[in-house]
Amino acid sequence: MASGQCVLIAPEVFDQRDEDGMAVLxxxxxxxxxxDGVRESAAVCPAAAIRLEEK
Known part of the structure; x- marks a missing residue:
């Protein structure tokens, strides 16, 4: 699944590959x-593909 929601929310953190639409960090x-944008991206990711590790 490649919805691109994270790219729309946090374009400074995520991009989307042209060849397959997958998001990249x-x-x-x-x-x-x-x-805040990273947290929101994780919350709305329909595939739950973003995991946060906060220290």
Whole structure:
């Protein structure tokens, strides 16, 4: 499944591959000011493919 919701919510953190539509993480440790968008992306991901590890 490749819905792209995370890319729409947090384009600074996620991108979508042209060849298959799969989302990719642009960086392993997003800046703190992007964390809310990452959390929202995880919450709305229809495939539950985004897992957060908060320290």
């Amino acid at each position: 642009l960086g392993e440790h997003p800046a703190p000011e992007l964390h």
